[in-house]
Structures are given as structure tokens and as C-alpha cells.
Amino acid sequence: xxxxxxxxxxxxxxxxxxxxxxxxxxxxxxxxxxxxxxxxxxxxxxxxxxxxxxxxxxxxxxxxxxxxxxxxxxxxxxxxxxxxxxxxxxxxxxxxxxxxxxxxxxxxxxxxxxxxxxxxxxxxxxxxxxxxxxxxxxxxxxxxxxxxxxxxxxxxxxxxxxxxxxxxxxxxxxxxxxxxxxxxxxxxxxxxxxxxxxxx
Ligand code: MN
Numbered sequence: 001x002x003x004x005x006x007x008x009x010x011x012x013x014x015x016x017x018x019x020x021x022x023x024x025x026x027x028x029x030x031x032x033x034x035x036x037x038x039x040x041x042x043x044x045x046x047x048x049x050x051x052x053x054x055x056x057x058x059x060x061x062x063x064x065x066x067x068x069x070x071x072x073x074x075x076x077x078x079x080x081x082x083x084x085x086x087x088x089x090x091x092x093x094x095x096x097x098x099x100x101x102x103x104x105x106x107x108x109x110x111x112x113x114x115x116x117x118x119x120x121x122x123x124x125x126x127x128x129x130x131x132x133x134x135x136x137x138x139x140x141x142x143x144x145x146x147x148x149x150x151x152x153x154x155x156x157x158x159x160x161x162x163x164x165x166x167x168x169x170x171x172x173x174x175x176x177x178x179x180x181x182x183x184x185x186x187x188x189x190x191x192x193x194x195x196x197x198x199x200x
Contacts, residue, residue, distance in 0.1 A: 034077030076148030
């Protein structure tokens with residue numbers, strides 16, 4: 001059985017950049033719904049139920065075809081959101097920590113250029129999806145995935161990610177996804193991103 005992880009900060013901690021009501025609905029309703037549906041789907045598959053979410057998503061071909069898309073969508077929703085809550089903080093340094101900073105400059109030219117490219121990827125994702133910063137050897141790449149697809153299913157390791165589904169920003173930003181992305185940089189936990197970078 002998968003469980004909803006607690007946030008490591010209060011629902012209102014990311015104000016004014018991400019509002020309290022959005023955080024509450026996003027975590028308590030959306031994320032929980034992915035978990036409930038995933039648990040329900042795996043009920044009749046005890047062997048799969050024993051696996052971690054990472055194991056399930058990194059080997060989708062091993063999942064029976066009739067539940068594969070459901071696991072991909074709802075398992076992806078669980079994994080992506082658990083990851084997302086963890087790279088947010090009310091105490092953002094607002095600048096990448098040391099090693100990620102060096103790697104960002106090497107891969108994109110500068111932090112500003114990286115942020116532009118990342119935002120463009122988020123704006124170009126039509127409908128629902130995510131934007132990711134992926135560590136590939138010594139290089140960093142920006143990629144976007146639709147729905148709740150996760151780069152983990154392609155064997156790729158993410159160190160930073162942004163939910164660009166409307167439910168992540170609509171209450172505060174309405175249709176203005178660009179403003180949401182701009183605000184979001186203020187709550188990125190660069191210490192956590194640095195740790196992700198070092199441990200992959
Ligand atoms: Mn979401």
C-alpha cells in the first residue's frame with residue numbers, strides 16, 4: 001500500500017508564490033487520488049504491490065498490459081508529486097548551490113539562460129505535464145513529459161521538476177502559466193537539488 005507523504009512545511013509556507021489553498025487541494029486531494037487509484041489497481045497483484053514506486057515505473061513493460069496505463073498514470077502521479085514536494089521550500093537560496101550551479105553554467109551558459117529554457121519548455125507543454133532537469137552523465141538536460149509520465153520510465157534521473165498542470169496554479173494565476181513558473185523559482189530548494197545531483 002502506498003501512502004501519502006507529509007509535506008515538510010506548512011500548506012501556507014510557500015506563500016505568496018504558491019498559495020495555501022492550492023497546496024492543500026494539490027496535496028490532499030490530487031496526490032491522494034493518484035495513490036488511492038494506484039492501490040486499488042494493484043490490489044489483485046500482490047507481487048507488484050511489494051515493489052517500490054521506482055521499481056514499478058522504471059520497468060513498465062513488466063506490468064500486465066491491462067493495468068499498465070493506469071500504473072503509468074497514477075503511479076507516475078504519486079512519484080512525480082512526492083518528488084515535487086521535496087524540491088520546494090520556503091527558504092530557497094534562489095540560486096543553485098555549488099556543483100549544480102557549475103553544471104548549469106556549463107550546460108546552458110548561465111543560470112538566467114537555464115531559467116529561460118526551462119520556462120519555455122513549460123510553456124510549450126500543451127495541456128498537462130511536467131518539466132524536468134535531468135542529469136545525464138556530466139550533462140544536464142531539460143525535458144518535458146505529458147500527463148504523469150516520468151523520465152524514470154525511460155531510465156533517466158531527474159534532479160528538479162515542475163508540475164505545469166493547471167491544478168498546480170489555476171486558483172492564483174488563472175491561465176497565466178508563465179507567471180506561475182516565474183514565481184516558482186522563489187521556492188526551489190537548491191540544497192535538495194544539489195543533493196539529488198550528487199547522489200545520482
Ligand atoms: Mn499536480
